[in-house]
Amino acid sequence: MNEVFLESKTNDVFSQLSIEALVAEIFERIKNNHARAIFKKPDWVKKLQEIIIDDTEANFSLTFLSSQLDIHPVHLSRSFHKYFGTTLGAYIRHLKLNKAILLLATEKSSMTEICYKCGFYDQSHFISTFKRVYRVTPSEFLKRIASC
Structure with missing residues (x-):
């Protein structure tokens, strides 16, 4: 307005x-x-969000998550986008990257330590994922926020 x-x-x-x-x-x-x-969300949506946010370092499987939620894996797979607006993998990836940004901005940890804290396999995987999503490397990101 x-x-x-x-x-x-x-x-x-x-x-x-x-x-x-x-x-x-x-x-x-x-x-x-x-x-x-x-539009009312089912109870499993909030529970799923809590499971994923509580442990962004974990490598979840569809079978594990569906058993925790007591729903069928196919139902979880089909319904996830409806409630979260993205795929399950992309959602978890973004949570991990958001955690990495927080750690980059607030901690003086090495890139390797940050990538492991966020649940990435190794530093090169972390950097390539970060760059694909944010169009800059974590180091370039640090330089940009340091100059602000």
Whole structure:
């Protein structure tokens, strides 16, 4: 709504078009939030999230997770994207990388120590995964945050 207000104060030839687009986006967000509010997640979704977040270093298998949740592995595999917006592997990978970013920013540990703390097989696997997702190496990331 703030953008609509600011656009109304700009008042040039594109203001009306921008306001219409912003209002349409607002209504779409309201509709999507309403649909999400109605949609109730099963109990296993929260339990799964807790299992994975509690131990990002573990190498989980679909069989292990489904047995912990008391659901079929195929159901877990098919339903995961619906509740998390990504695949199970990508979700775990991002949690590991988020933990790595926190450790890089707050600890003076070596890259090897950080990669093992985050559950990566070795340092080269950690660095290549980090670079594929964030488009920079962990060292470049450290340099960038140090310069801020």
